Amino acid sequence: MTEFTLDRRKFLAGGAAGGLAALLPIDLLHAQPNNGKTLTVVLPSNPITVDPINQLNHDAMVLGQTVFENLVEYDIDGVLKPQLAKALPTISADKKTYVFELRDDVTFQNGKKMTAEDVKYSFDYLLDANNKAARRSLFTRITKVTVLEPYRVQFDLSEPYGPWLYFLTKYMGIFPVGSRQEHGDAYFKSSPKGVGTGFGIFEDWKPNDSITFVKNPNYWRKGLPHWDRLVVKMIPEDATRVAYLLTGQVDVISAPPPREFNKLKTLPGVTGASRPTLGGALLMYTNTLKPPLDDVNFRKAISCAIDRKTIGDKVYYGLLDPSSVPAPPRGWWYNAEADKELGYDLERAKAYLAKSKYPTGAEIDLSIQAEPYLLDTKDAAIFVQAQLAKIGIKVNLKVYEFSVLIQQAIRGEHQMALQVFMSPGEPSYILQVCLTPDQVLSKSTGYNNPELNGLLAKAFAETDQDKLKEIYGAIQTIVARDAPIGVLGYVHAANLWRPSVENFKVNQGLTISVGEVKV
Numbered sequence: 001m002t003e004f005t006l007d008r009r010k011f012l013a014g015g016a017a018g019g020l021a022a023l024l025p026i027d028l029l030h031a032q033p034n035n036g037k038t039l040t041v042v043l044p045s046n047p048i049t050v051d052p053i054n055q056l057n058h059d060a061m062v063l064g065q066t067v068f069e070n071l072v073e074y075d076i077d078g079v080l081k082p083q084l085a086k087a088l089p090t091i092s093a094d095k096k097t098y099v100f101e102l103r104d105d106v107t108f109q110n111g112k113k114m115t116a117e118d119v120k121y122s123f124d125y126l127l128d129a130n131n132k133a134a135r136r137s138l139f140t141r142i143t144k145v146t147v148l149e150p151y152r153v154q155f156d157l158s159e160p161y162g163p164w165l166y167f168l169t170k171y172m173g174i175f176p177v178g179s180r181q182e183h184g185d186a187y188f189k190s191s192p193k194g195v196g197t198g199f200g201i202f203e204d205w206k207p208n209d210s211i212t213f214v215k216n217p218n219y220w221r222k223g224l225p226h227w228d229r230l231v232v233k234m235i236p237e238d239a240t241r242v243a244y245l246l247t248g249q250v251d252v253i254s255a256p257p258p259r260e261f262n263k264l265k266t267l268p269g270v271t272g273a274s275r276p277t278l279g280g281a282l283l284m285y286t287n288t289l290k291p292p293l294d295d296v297n298f299r300k301a302i303s304c305a306i307d308r309k310t311i312g313d314k315v316y317y318g319l320l321d322p323s324s325v326p327a328p329p330r331g332w333w334y335n336a337e338a339d340k341e342l343g344y345d346l347e348r349a350k351a352y353l354a355k356s357k358y359p360t361g362a363e364i365d366l367s368i369q370a371e372p373y374l375l376d377t378k379d380a381a382i383f384v385q386a387q388l389a390k391i392g393i394k395v396n397l398k399v400y401e402f403s404v405l406i407q408q409a410i411r412g413e414h415q416m417a418l419q420v421f422m423s424p425g426e427p428s429y430i431l432q433v434c435l436t437p438d439q440v441l442s443k444s445t446g447y448n449n450p451e452l453n454g455l456l457a458k459a460f461a462e463t464d465q466d467k468l469k470e471i472y473g474a475i476q477t478i479v480a481r482d483a484p485i486g487v488l489g490y491v492h493a494a495n496l497w498r499p500s501v502e503n504f505k506v507n508q509g510l511t512i513s514v515g516e517v518k519v
Contacts, residue, residue, distance in 0.1 A: 037228040039501075039519045041252040041512055042241050044372040045402050046208060046234050051188040052173040053126050053133040056406050056440075058422035059254060059373060061170060061511040063232060066200035066213050067109075067192050068173030071100050071119070072165055076507040078278060078425050080165060084114065084174060084197065088165075095160035095461060102151040106220045108176050109201050110194035116153040120145045121177040123155075131180070135171035137439045138432075139164055160461035163432075166424045169509075199225045199515045208234060226503075226518040236371035245270065245496055251519060252497040252504060254512055255372040258317045264496055274494035275506045276321060278328050279423030280374055281430060284366075284486030285409050286416050289446035292364065293415060297356035299483040303342040304349035305391050306384055308489050315379050320489040325476045326430040328490035332465060333427040333472040341480035342487075349391050361392025367408060367417040370399050374420045374491050374510070381418050384488075412443030420491055422510050427472045428456060434485055447484035 047060035052068050055061060073083040082088055084106055089098040106114040123145045126133050141164065144156040157164075179195045180188065188195065193202045199221065200213035213230040233250060235241045238257040242264060244250045256264060256272065265272030286293045286302070293299055308322035324342035327334040353359060368381045378399070385395040400408065408414045423429040433439045435447050436456065442448075452475055459471045479485070493506050502518035 037226070037519055038231060039225075039227040039229070039252075039514060039517055040231040040233060040250040041514060042233045042235050042244060042250050042254060043512075044234075044236050044238075044241065044255045045369075046236075046371070047211065047232075048403050049189040050192050050202065050211075051185070052171055053135050054185075054189065055171060056134060057373075057402060058170075058510055059512075062514060063211055064173065065169075065198065065511060066230060066514065067196035067198045067202055068175075069197045070168045070172050070174055071102075072168055074166055074169040074424050074509050076505050076509055076513050078508045080169075083169070084119075089155075095162070095463075096157045098155040098157070098165075099148070100153050100155075102153065103220065104151050106197050107218055108195065108197055109216055109218075110176065111218070112176050114174065114176075114197055115150050116147040117150075117177050118174055119153045120147050122173065122175045125175070125180050126172065131185075134440055135167075138167045138171060140438075159457065162460060162463070163426055163428050166426045167429070170424055170511075200230050203229075210234065221515075225515055227514075230514060238372070238376070242496070245498065248498065251501050252495055252512065252514075252517075254495060255374055255376070256494055256496045258315075258319045258375065258494075261317065261319070261494055261496075269498065270496055271499050272494065272496040273506045274319060274492040275508050276328070276330055276492050277490060277508055277510055278331055278425035279429065280491040280493065280510050281323075281326065281328075281421045281423065282320060282375065282377070282380065282418070282488040282491060283421040283430070283434075284416050284418050284488065285414065285434065285441070285444035286484065286486050287412055287414055287444065287446055288484055289412070290415050292356070292358045292362040295356045295358060296483060297352045298358050298362070299486075300342065301349045301352035301356060301391060302388060302393065303483055303486055304345045304352060305387050305393070306486075306488065307344045307387060309344070311380050311383055312489055315383055316375055316491075319375065319492040319494060321492070322489040324487055325479055326485065326487055327427065327472065327476055330490075331427070333469055335473040335476040338473070338476035338480040341477075342483060346390065353391055353393075361394070363394040363396065365396045365398050365415045367398045367400055367405055367414045369405050369419055370401050373402065374422075374493060377418050377420065380488065384418070409441055409444040412446060414444075416486070417444065418488075424509065427468070428459060430485075431456060431475060431479075435479075445484050447482070449478065449482065449484075452478050 043059045045059050050063045052064040069083050071085040085100040089100045141157045141161040143158050146154040148154050199216050199219045201216050203212040203214050205211045210233045215228050241253045245253050312320040312322045321329050325338045368377050388395050409417050434441045434445050437448050455475050462468050495506050497504050503516045507513045
């Protein structure tokens, strides 16, 4: 922690150019820029898998989305569009049957033509509980997949559930019939060559260094990609990511340091931009089954003691929009009154604490991630630690690698955990995954409320936005009342890249999009 902070300050001390030589690895001091048709992007965290149905790290979705595609995609502007389907599906009047017409010009990277049989096979594999797919729980309302014609497929649902379309582009892929059994899960996790329809073919994985892909010469979107090779590097240190960009060794970096971002994007040889997201929340998983978080007034005291505006302005320099409820302030479903209920008010925090089972305060552990994930949560955690101390709550910070921390949250082994939580940007995802039963992060909060579950079911059957706003507003009122989860705000996606990179746009969907980028 200390070393990281000192390095970052050292980088700034003499301006970008003055501090660069002291930070740069020796092999970069006299390095030449990366030329040719190789696109190199940098992530701050180490990927766990390329397999979309087992993906837990949103940064790493750039890998899966290079190899695998799906019926629809949630594009960089947050718009749902057809991908392997010719158009968005036809939906029955009862909203329980979806029919897709598929493209007939798509082949897998192994040369096999994609048909409706492959779509059925892929979903049948995902939905089989024996295969233990991490993302299965998002799709269990699908009861049957039927091949109607070679390029026409039908999905039957047990109840109305519109959000599943938005989750496809993030947590699902279409695989050739029989491929999962033929190759096994380990193959899809770390060397999925030939089993996707995407624009990039997997080449190599060097642990803790890079993952490489080559251009798919038979990609169905003619003329794409514009590069011949994609290199995805993993560099957790802020200063090192920036140094690689400034020396031309990489083309695009994720998670630039917020304090320096506005300065860096104006430097010669660098450009950059940010966009507010609808789905990236800075979230505190509060395990309501573990003392002292088992007391609702104690949880409310924590929420009201945190000055989110200062975190947004002074810790993340405008790259976090404050919110205390699971809805972004820019979102059409945002409930401002519910937000006020859990918002910053130190006197109210003290009053809640006095009413709790722990009126003199308590000691809790806050688990945080070692590497950045859009934003570095360590800075916010230190601020939260200082603020909670004002009302007598001692916070012990525990730092873990992403792969360890996310498994803690999945198993409910933490007291509190602070992470950036990625959502496709529709209203239900955080609510479902963290606050309803049998989801991947259900144990992160231990919360289950039939009233909230009923309102979600009502929302899944509704399409009118005004009525949906009312339903999601009521859900946020319940969340404000029970405080089962802590929300600090919604992050902005930000990137820096070299001016020679064309067609790059910051992705509101929170995954670096490289399919149309030119170098």
